[in-house]
Amino acid sequence: MEELSHKRKVTVMAAVMMAMFFAAINQTIVSTAMPRIIAILGGMDHYSWVITIYMLTSTIATVLVGKLSDMYGRKPFLLAGVIIFMIGAFLCGLSNDIFQLITYRGIQGVGAGIIMSSAFTAVGDLFSPRERGKWTGLMMAVFGFSSVLGPTLGGWLVDHMDWHWLFWIFLPIGIVALVMIIALFPKTERKTDEKIDYLGSLFLSLMIIALLLGFSWGGTEYEWGSVQIIGLFIASALFLGLFIVAEKKASSPVLPLSLFKNDIVVISNTIGFIMNAGMMGALIYLPFFVQGVEGISPTYSGYVTMPMSITMVVVSAITGRKISATGKYKRFALLGLPFMVAGLSIMAYMDSIAVAVVAMVVFGLGLGLGMPIFSLTVQNAVSPKELGVATASSQLFRNMGGTIGIAIMGTIMQTSLKHNMEDAAKGMDTSAIDPAVAQQLAAFQNPEMLLDQPKLEQLQQTLPPDIQPVVAGMIETLRESLSDALTTVFLSGDALVLVAFILVFFLREIPLRTSNKETGE
Incomplete structure (x- = not known):
């Protein structure tokens, strides 16, 4: 990417964050409204699939785009991601049953995966690791702001308007994001000497699909010990073996195996996987407590989750600036994850809206401190030429953790x-x-x-x-x-986040680089 002035970098980041906000607000606006939508369309047994398919397709898109954007630049993928996401959102609003909604959410997931992978990698292109802390904090704040606005607005809309408008109301922001990216985002020289790793991409995608379907269907569609589930896990292991063989022979691998020789990358991605499994698996069922157990309408349900989002916005912005100023990051993870554990513990035993709000504040504090860390550690531990695939690996493990967590928690919820x-x-x-x-x-x-x-x-x-x-x-x-079942879900998520916290102690902290021209460890 060409060398840009600071002013131009800021305008480019404005375009990137607009695209991120468009994807994030479309995700959060349906969170409080989804229980009502499921009640209208029917198919509570398939509730987790509306989330799972989104995570599945976004996971595959994220990891494939990582290497491709290293080769062809971030701009075309950001544009493609926004367009695909807009198509998916428009189609979601036309859904007549739960299966159509699941299909169209899958299309949305492809767009979201492309946007998120390209956006976080673009920060690495524009700024050195030392500067990235501040911008990573701001990007987390964008997620936080969408989490403040989305659930509240989504609840109000589903109470006062036809639910289809949830997916259509922010489409104009997608158009604005497209225009901004076209006008502001710089072009990158195409690396014509590298070949696309088709074989590795195919085996990696098949491995992810088989693995996530196994976890998603296990205990719900089929018994865990059934031929179908065991077959999916065997297929996943087989495709993983074929993927490793293909990557060893590929001249430009889609996910270089050398990444996993780096202890910082391995531990950071493992923490991201486990943390997201616990966090996403538990939080996705929070509206069930607010609306189902406490009988709060979707409109006011959004107000209950608002304290978490506001706390996260403020703390993540402060954390990002502190990281950039000091160059230290591990201390924030060690401080943040215990707050997440405490927040989930409170959720497990909450018996009123007041206690739920306290849980939200505590959990939001932990999110703001801990969440910006682990993408930054991965980016800082690799050379700039591997930035795309390294960032994609981080997003891959987080998404897989979230997807598997939602599936497992869904099984726990239904069984309990x-x-x-x-x-x-x-x-x-x-x-x-x-x-x-x-x-x-x-x-x-x-x-x-x-x-x-x-x-x-x-x-x-x-x-x-x-x-x-x-x-x-x-x-x-x-x-x-329902309340007792949710207690089991929140405690399960709590246990996973606690494991992630223990792993933070094994994370090696190295100085944040002050230039993108230096090579990694």
Whole structure:
């Protein structure tokens, strides 16, 4: 990339952050509204797939684009990412059932993976590792701001407008991002001497797909010990072996094996994987507590998560500036992850909105301190020519961790909820109730009812007055079953984040480089 003035670098970063904000706000705006959307479209059993497919496609796109952008420059991929994401968002708004929504979210995921990989690598192109701390903090603040605005706006929209507008309202920002990138982002000379690693890309993609499908379907679609799940894991191991063979022979590997000889890269990526597995796996089910257990509407559900986002925005911006000023980063990870552990511990036992808000603040503090660190450590540990693939490897492990975490937590959630409901049903005697009314009461044994409060209240009003106490008891039992299941989910996520914290002690800290012309360790 050509040498740019500081002023030009700032304008380029404005374009990059606009593209990131467009992708992030479209992701966060649906978070509080997703339970209501699932209740409208049906298919709670497939709830985790709406998230999983997005993570799956974005993971594959992220790692493939890393090397390609090293060869062809970041600009064409940023543009392609925004266009693909816009197409996916538009189609999501046209969904008529859960399976269409899953398909279109997959398209969105491809665009998001391209945008995120190219955006974080662009920071490495423009600034030295010592300067990157400040900009990484600001990019995390963009995520934080979208997390403040998105859930609240998404909740309000789904309460007052047709849900389809959730996916369409920010499309104009995508157009603005496209124009800014075209006008401001510099071109990079194409490396014509390097060949695309088609074979390595194919085997890596197949390995990721088989692995993530195995975790996503295990315990839900099929038993963990079933032929299908074991077959997927065997296929994943086979494709991994073929990928390693292909990379050893490739002249320009899509993911160089030499990266994994670097202890800083390996430990940073392992921490990112485990941390995201625990964090994403737990947080994705937070709206179930706020809306399902506490009965808060999607509009006000966004206000509950807002303290986490505000805390994260402020702390991540301060952390980034401190890292740039001191050149030290490990201390912030050692400080941040215990706050994340504490936040998830509070979530596991929260019994009111007030306690949930406290959990959000504590967890947001940990996110702001810890999250900007591990991409920076990876970028600082490699030479500038490997910046794209190194950043992609970091995003790959984070995305895979998040996807596997969501899948495992989904299994834990469904299994625990089913067990709790079975236990509750044993103590319920409906033999004296009229069969026709008993059939209506069956609807109140479906956890999806808790996620659509207006429908729940409307259904309650259709039942005879003498049955109302029974209905109230069934709803309370349903809430308790869901709450107990969520406690198990949050504790599982907590355990994983604790493991990530222990690994931070083994992370070797090296000085942040002050130039992009120096080679890594």
